[in-house]
Amino acid sequence: MTLERAWLVLGGSSAIARAFARVAAEEGSDVLLAGRDLEDLERTARDLRVRYGRAAEAIAFDATDVASHAAFVETVRSRADRFDVMLAFGLMPTQPSIDADPHLGIEAIAATYTGAASVLLHLTPALERQGEGRVIVVGSVAGDRGRLKNYVYGSAKAGLHAFAQGLRARLFRAGVQVTTVKPGFIDTAMTFGMKTGPLMASPEACARACLRQARRGREVAYYPPVWRLIMLIIKHIPEPLMKRMSF
Amino acid sequence: MTACRPERMSEARQRVAEAEPGAGLIAHGAGRAYGDAALNSKGRVLMTRRLDRFLAFDEATGLLESEPGASFADLLQCFLPRGWLAPATPGTAFATLGGAIANDVHGKNHDRMSSFGDHLAWIDLLHPSGETRRVTPEADPQLFQATVGGLGLTGLIVGLGLRMMRVPSPAVRVRERRCRDLDAFLAGLAEARARATYSVGWIDGVAKGSALGRGILEEAEPEPSAGAMSQPRRAWRVPVDFPGFVLNGATVALFNAAYYRRVPTGGRERIAGYRRFLYPLDSLSDWNRIYGAGGFYQFQCVLPDESAPRGLQRMLEEVASSGRASFLAVLKTLGGEGRGYLSFPMRGHTLALDFPRRPGVEELLARLERLTLDHGGRIYLAKDAALSPEGFRAMYPRLPELRAVLERVDPERRMNSDMARRLAIREGDA
Numbered sequence: 001m002t003l004e005r006a007w008l009v010l011g012g013s014s015a016i017a018r019a020f021a022r023v024a025a026e027e028g029s030d031v032l033l034a035g036r037d038l039e040d041l042e043r044t045a046r047d048l049r050v051r052y053g054r055a056a057e058a059i060a061f062d063a064t065d066v067a068s069h070a071a072f073v074e075t076v077r078s079r080a081d082r083f084d085v086m087l088a089f090g091l092m093p094t095q096p097s098i099d100a101d102p103h104l105g106i107e108a109i110a111a112t113y114t115g116a117a118s119v120l121l122h123l124t125p126a127l128e129r130q131g132e133g134r135v136i137v138v139g140s141v142a143g144d145r146g147r148l149k150n151y152v153y154g155s156a157k158a159g160l161h162a163f164a165q166g167l168r169a170r171l172f173r174a175g176v177q178v179t180t181v182k183p184g185f186i187d188t189a190m191t192f193g194m195k196t197g198p199l200m201a202s203p204e205a206c207a208r209a210c211l212r213q214a215r216r217g218r219e220v221a222y223y224p225p226v227w228r229l230i231m232l233i234i235k236h237i238p239e240p241l242m243k244r245m246s247f
Numbered sequence: 248m249t250a251c252r253p254e255r256m257s258e259a260r261q262r263v264a265e266a267e268p269g270a271g272l273i274a275h276g277a278g279r280a281y282g283d284a285a286l287n288s289k290g291r292v293l294m295t296r297r298l299d300r301f302l303a304f305d306e307a308t309g310l311l312e313s314e315p316g317a318s319f320a321d322l323l324q325c326f327l328p329r330g331w332l333a334p335a336t337p338g339t340a341f342a343t344l345g346g347a348i349a350n351d352v353h354g355k356n357h358d359r360m361s362s363f364g365d366h367l368a369w370i371d372l373l374h375p376s377g378e379t380r381r382v383t384p385e386a387d388p389q390l391f392q393a394t395v396g397g398l399g400l401t402g403l404i405v406g407l408g409l410r411m412m413r414v415p416s417p418a419v420r421v422r423e424r425r426c427r428d429l430d431a432f433l434a435g436l437a438e439a440r441a442r443a444t445y446s447v448g449w450i451d452g453v454a455k456g457s458a459l460g461r462g463i464l465e466e467a468e469p470e471p472s473a474g475a476m477s478q479p480r481r482a483w484r485v486p487v488d489f490p491g492f493v494l495n496g497a498t499v500a501l502f503n504a505a506y507y508r509r510v511p512t513g514g515r516e517r518i519a520g521y522r523r524f525l526y527p528l529d530s531l532s533d534w535n536r537i538y539g540a541g542g543f544y545q546f547q548c549v550l551p552d553e554s555a556p557r558g559l560q561r562m563l564e565e566v567a568s569s570g571r572a573s574f575l576a577v578l579k580t581l582g583g584e585g586r587g588y589l590s591f592p593m594r595g596h597t598l599a600l601d602f603p604r605r606p607g608v609e610e611l612l613a614r615l616e617r618l619t620l621d622h623g624g625r626i627y628l629a630k631d632a633a634l635s636p637e638g639f640r641a642m643y644p645r646l647p648e649l650r651a652v653l654e655r656v657d658p659e660r661r662m663n664s665d666m667a668r669r670l671a672i673r674e675g676d677a
Contacts, residue, residue: 015254015297040255043314047300051325189254 003055006030006080010061010119011089013040015188016138019207020086025052027211032079034061034072035089063089063115064107069122077126085123085135086210087116092153092190105152112156117163124167128174134214135171135178137164141222143182144231148246168219179214181206184227199224248287250275252294256405262293263403263661264377271663274399276343277318280350281545282632283665284398290663293403295345301325302406309411310368315345315404320529323522327417332521334412335363337629338577340526345404350629351396351590354525355445355467358582360412362592364395365585371406375661379405384586393652396587398628400653400662400672419445419467419524424514425507429460429563432578433556436596439466440580445524451503452566452573452600453496460563462578463510467524484532488540494603496570506575537574538603544632546615547599549581550624555596558622562615566600569611576600588645588652591627599630609633628666636671650674 007024009017012033021031025048033041033056041058048056057079061072076083091111098105120135127133142150143157161180168178185196186206201224213221222228237245253259266272270290277296278285285292295316303312309331311322320340322333337352346352348370353362360366370382372394384391394401426432432448439446443466450462528534535543550558559578566573577599581592602608612633619626625642626634640646653673660673667673 013255018254037255037257040257043256043300043302046302050301050304189252192252193250 002078003030003080005082006032008032008034008076008083008085010034010085010087011063012044013037014088015203016183016186016206017086017088018044019203020088020210021048021056022051023204023207023211025054025056028054030055032057032059032076032083034059036062063111063119066115066118069119072119073122073126082130082133084133087120087136088138089116090140090153090157095149095152098152108153109156112153113159116160120167124171127171127176130176132175135176136210136214137178137180138210139164139180139182141182141184141227141231145234177214177217179218180220181210181213182220182222182227184222184224249291250294251291252297254297256298259293259298259403259405260373260377263373263375266291266375266661268659268661269663271661273662273664274345274349274403276316276346277341279339279342279346281630283669284350284629286665287663288665295343298405309413311409311411313344313407313409315407316343318343326411327521330413331411332414333409334360334366336525338526338528340522340529344407344409348395348404348407349397349399351585351587352629353581353592355447355579357592358440358580359444361582362585362590364587364590366410367395368408368410370394370404372401373403373405375402375657375659389648389652390656392586392588393649396585396590397649398589398664398666400664400667401656402662414469416470416472418470418518418520420470420516421465421467421519421524422514422516423463423465423510425510425512426464427461428458429560432460432462432464435464436578436580439464444468446579448578449506450576450578451507452576453500453503455567459567460559461507463507470518483530485534485536488536489538491539491541494537494539499574503575541604543604544602544608544612545599545630546602546612547597547627547630548615548619548624549591549593549595549597550619550622551593551595554622558618558624559596559598562598562618565614565618571602571608571611573600573602588649589628589643591625593625595624634670639670646672
């Protein structure tokens with residue numbers, strides 16, 4: 001069965017993506033969950049059907065297998081006549097582990113940047129033909145400034161931010177809205193065990209903010225919003241000072 | 248103690264496979280047990296809260312298939328509007344369904360509906376061996392009885408089938424009345440258990456002399472149809488740990504007296520939503536901070552009906568004369584034994600009391616343990632942090648049956664917890 005319209009959630013196993021799927025379904029949307037762990041995605045799909053009575057399906061998607069992305073777009077189009085996109089995946093090995101094994105860094109870039117850019121490039125013609133819709137790109141505050149503790153992942157997200165800026169201009173011409181959301185510390189597997197203090201926000205709240213900002217047509221949003229101020233300060237630290245700092 | 252919090256089953260399987268013999272792993276749901284049931288200072292805890300998906304629901308039969316980390320609040324939010332409710336629920340909606348199995352929880356309707364384990368169609372159990380098995384009461388009664396109320400020691404609960412209960416409306420009609428002393432209270436409870444769907448008593452733990460055991464008895468019946476219902480109260484939050492001096496004999500006595508007089512002498516009746524009625528404390532977030540940074544102990548025991556009047560009297564005297572300020576205490580009846588080898592319920596009266604953790608309270612708890620044993624009762628492990636291994640063995644005579652199952656499914660002791668070690672649940676543990 002082909003759905004009339006659905007949110008396509010890329011990286012559907014991540015905590016933010018899963019929370020987003022629930023928020024979207026709660027508000028009445030059908031959902032396509034795309035990712036590698038089909039067992040997990042199928043469980044989330046069942047949850048959406050039970051909780052909200054919405055249609056939900058799992059689709060195989062591998063960000064790093066860029067050769068498969070053209071076929072993936074065909075699958076998406078066969079499942080839903082129209083779709084909106086939530087891109088919520090990334091791979092963040094710890095910086096020390098990357099420093100010890102450069103291949104981990106390459107993998108992080110391949111998934112977080114190359115994979116994301118590739119799937120968005122493949123989806124864009126369909127979105128342009130659709131002539132309306134929304135794309136949410138989950139970036140990261142880590143992409144606003146390169147830091148000693150997280151610069152490989154940060155650079156991939158920085159690339160994704162720039163990519164989303166250009167994509168925003170391109171899709172604007174077709175009537176499609178692109179919203180970049182830059183989360184700070186969200187209570188997910190990525191940050192579990194970090195000492196983050198009171199700045200930690202829940203995936204549910206982040207997911208709601210993503211949907212809200214997209215509905216409002218915002219170009220770039222931070223979540224929680226205080227990160228706009230924090231990153232404003234961090235971005236203005238002079239490089240000679242920044243290189244001496246160890247965060 | 249290290250912690251992990253899998254968001255997917257594949258990671259949960261991996262963590263269980265990594266569990267070290269002896270140090271072990273224990274599931275940790277919402278962290279609502281009051282003691283060390285879900286702590287493991289020598290090993291690892293596996294937090295289940297992210298495994299919270301509902302997998303299937305049959306609108307015709309009410310059978311729900313769920314992951315273990317879903318909470319009673321999730322159930323209420325999703326199913327009460329459709330006319331379904333969990334037939335047995337603990338006093339907080341934050342508790343998870345996995346935790347409800349591991350502690351075989353009961354509610355205010357135990358006389359009618361028994362405890363949580365009685366409403367399970369199956370439990371999906373991930374053994375330390377890596378094998379996942381669907382355990383039903385019919386196909387493997389021993390393993391089922393070891394897992395219900397089994398404190399997470401038979402393996403990681405990764406799924407369950409729960410038979411939900413139909414309710415005609417989202418509300419109950421609550422009748423409250425004062426009971427002036429323990430005798431009046433026990434008489435009231437006897438009437439209530441015979442006729443009411445729900446019944447629970449709030450007892451004034453500091454009242455002495457002729458007022459000993461006074462309190463408020465609450466009974467409730469499902470409302471046949473949803474009429475005018477009061478809006479849910481806003482949730483308040485306790486913002487800081489109270490300093491110790493706030494909670495003393497005088498302030499608690501004052502509070503309890505005011506709480507007692509809240510209900511007019513002639514009683515009163517009101518309509519309340521299930522959330523407010525079943526989970527009154529949930530509307531005060533972080534209420535435990537009232538007890539200060541030192542925290543508190545809860546003591547909950549059940550005494551058989553025959554010895555309850557005398558035993559409760561002795562306990563309340565002990566508590567009142569100790570001067571240990573105890574907030575509102577709960578007294579209610581239970582209907583019968585649970586399914587599990589370590590299930591808490593038996594036919595009798597259950598008393599629950601909070602004590603701020605201060606010097607001398609451990610001695611008081613030891614005296615209450617003695618009184619429980621002397622009156623043929625038992626202490627609720629979900630609430631416990633103080634029971635002795637000897638007391639535990641005497642209260643839970645089916646322990647050898649549990650041990651036999653643990654020897655079969657987990658001979659290397661890859662599932663373990665602070666409580667299991669403290670109570671020497673496995674032979675030779677200390």
